[in-house]
Amino acid sequence: MRADNRGNDMLRNVQIVPHFNPYAEGSCLIKCGNTHVICTATVEEKIPSWLEGKEQGWITAEYAMLPRATSVRNNRETLKPSGRSQEIKRLIGRALRAGVDLAKMPHVSIIIDCDVIQADGGTRTASVTGGFVALYLALESLVKSGKLSENPVREFVAAVSCGICAGQEVLDEDYMEDSNAQADTNFVLTESGKIVEIQGTAEQMPFDETQFLSLLHLAKKGIQKLIQIQKQALGIL
Numbered sequence: 001m002r003a004d005n006r007g008n009d010m011l012r013n014v015q016i017v018p019h020f021n022p023y024a025e026g027s028c029l030i031k032c033g034n035t036h037v038i039c040t041a042t043v044e045e046k047i048p049s050w051l052e053g054k055e056q057g058w059i060t061a062e063y064a065m066l067p068r069a070t071s072v073r074n075n076r077e078t079l080k081p082s083g084r085s086q087e088i089k090r091l092i093g094r095a096l097r098a099g100v101d102l103a104k105m106p107h108v109s110i111i112i113d114c115d116v117i118q119a120d121g122g123t124r125t126a127s128v129t130g131g132f133v134a135l136y137l138a139l140e141s142l143v144k145s146g147k148l149s150e151n152p153v154r155e156f157v158a159a160v161s162c163g164i165c166a167g168q169e170v171l172d173e174d175y176m177e178d179s180n181a182q183a184d185t186n187f188v189l190t191e192s193g194k195i196v197e198i199q200g201t202a203e204q205m206p207f208d209e210t211q212f213l214s215l216l217h218l219a220k221k222g223i224q225k226l227i228q229i230q231k232q233a234l235g236i237l
Helices: 083-098 123-144 175-179 209-234
Strands: 014-018 026-032 035-044 058-065 109-118 157-165 168-171 183-190 195-202
Touching: 014 123, 014 209, 026 123, 035 123, 058 083, 058 123, 083 109, 083 123, 083 157, 083 183, 083 195, 109 123, 123 157, 123 183, 123 209, 157 175, 157 209, 168 209, 183 209, 195 209
Parallel strands: 058 109
Antiparallel strands: 014 026, 026 035, 035 109, 157 168, 157 183, 183 195
16 A cells, blocks of 8 residues: 555546646646646747748747745756756657647647746656646637637647656656655646657666566556646636
């Protein structure tokens, strides 16, 4: 039994509060257990210079963790983001673009800011899941204002971590599980189960194909539940 009495195939308690920021075109607060992330979406009616001449839009992301989001203070990343933050923001951007037809949002850029205010494992996956909600709301605002003829979302996207802890495959690790895991993976999947990205690392010992497929099965189950929670927060379920 896990420390919080969850079954191995159970998510932590997940809550998504939409419209958390009254000024952003789209926003939410996502809580995955004790990991809390504020996700905001900002619309800009321009695209990067390297996309000039192409009839498409763009989605990018930023990620940061507040100094006391963890048990010890981390330095604020004011001048240069850490390598970890750079990697995570690119992951979020790739993940969110995978669910959207960029050709249906020409000359529009959306920036997703994911700010971790409390961390207990799974901050990158929570940022993807919450970031998609903020993105969807921003796209809906563009439809309502007449700037887009339809919402360009093709499929919902969410992310979750899975790991091998004490020889068992588990879904949605908290920090203690993650820090002691034999193997750790992050999955980003679409609503139809298509793979957007998989990150996997053997922390203590290699894992085999059977274990990997078990982790993938757990991730698919968890992501279906997360997408249901996304849709409930958006009022479309």
